[in-house]
Amino acid sequence: MPDAKSAVLVIDDDPDLRASVGRLLRSVGIDVQLFASIPDFLKSDLPNGPSCLVLDVRLPGKGGLDFQRELAAANRELPIIFITGHGDIPMSVQAMKGGAIEFLTKPFRDQDLLDAIQLGLSRDRARRENDKDLADLRGRFASLSPREREIVIQVARGRLSKQIAHDIGIAEATVKVHRSRAMQKMKAGSLPELGRMADKLKLMPDKPQRS
Numbered sequence: 001m002p003d004a005k006s007a008v009l010v011i012d013d014d015p016d017l018r019a020s021v022g023r024l025l026r027s028v029g030i031d032v033q034l035f036a037s038i039p040d041f042l043k044s045d046l047p048n049g050p051s052c053l054v055l056d057v058r059l060p061g062k063g064g065l066d067f068q069r070e071l072a073a074a075n076r077e078l079p080i081i082f083i084t085g086h087g088d089i090p091m092s093v094q095a096m097k098g099g100a101i102e103f104l105t106k107p108f109r110d111q112d113l114l115d116a117i118q119l120g121l122s123r124d125r126a127r128r129e130n131d132k133d134l135a136d137l138r139g140r141f142a143s144l145s146p147r148e149r150e151i152v153i154q155v156a157r158g159r160l161s162k163q164i165a166h167d168i169g170i171a172e173a174t175v176k177v178h179r180s181r182a183m184q185k186m187k188a189g190s191l192p193e194l195g196r197m198a199d200k201l202k203l204m205p206d207k208p209q210r211s
Contacts, residue, residue, distance in 0.1 A: 006121045007031040007047040011038060011064070012056040012083065017106070021054065024110055030117070038062050050128060052101065052120030054113070057084035057091060065091070068098045077127055079120035083108065134200060140186050141201055148182040151175060155191060156198030 008025055010032060012018050018034045025032040035041040037060060057064040068080055082095045085106040092103040101123070102116035144152065154164045161179065165172040188194040198204060 005031055005047070006050045006125070007033060008052055008054060008117055008121075009033050009035065009041065009046070009078075010054040011035045011041050011059065012054070013037060013059055014056075017083075021113070024113070025117070028114065038067050050121050050125040052079040052081060052117060052124055054081045054083060054117070057082055057095075058086060065094055065098070068095065068100065072098060077124075079123050081113070081116045081120055083113075137186075137197060137200060141197075141203075143185050144182055145178075148178050148185070151178045152182050152186070152194065152198060153203050155179060156195050156203055 008030055010018055010021050012021070012034075013036050015036070018036070022032050022034050031047070033044065033047070035044065039061070055064040055067065059067075064080075064082055064084075068082075071078055071080075080095075080098075080100045082092075082100050082103045083106060084091070084103070087103065087105045095103045101120045102112070104112055104116065141149065141152070150168065151164060154167065159167070161175045162172045165175045168175075183189075183191075183194055186194060186197055188197055
């Protein structure tokens with residue numbers, strides 16, 4: 001099944017700028033959705049594929065920087081490119097600290113906007129791919145039996161088969177059978193790879209902090 005198409009979402013209250021950015025992006029084959037305000041954006045159906053947000057700093061009602069904070073608080077990982085006609089250094093620093101891709105002052109060069117958008121889309125594409133891989137890994141771990149999960153966690157802690165056997169009261173040969181089955185189900189080609197999978201799944205509890 002092919003990947004969902006990339007799209008750029010533009011929120012700006014200037015109709016001329018919205019139309020101009022829309023024409024620019026369509027001219028290079030990028031799907032674009034244009035919004036005059038944040039409420040209009042929130043009422044819309046967002047695209048399923050990789051996307052990024054071109055966001056004006058100053059908007060009627062809620063500003064772009066406030067909206068950036070709200071998206072972060074809601075764990076909405078949407079790459080943001082800020083555009084503004086009234087930018088200053090503290091504002092740009094705040095935007096970049098919040099994870100913005102770029103902070104462009106109007107009038108900006110078309111190529112600068114396109115470069116920032118390509119970076120934003122590539123980051124969102126990578127994030128989505130990582131999320132998909134993690135979901136697949138979680139599904140594989142869920143397919144393990146309780147004993148196999150227990151042994152995977154012990155292996156990730158660096159325990160040897162004979163130590164695991166002693167800890168849980170079964171034969172070392174049985175541990176090796178469970179471990180082999182777990183590696184097959186997890187599609188791990190080696191013990192180090194199994195350990196990396198355990199790290200990604202956060203199977204290891206964080207070390208307690210000393211008070």
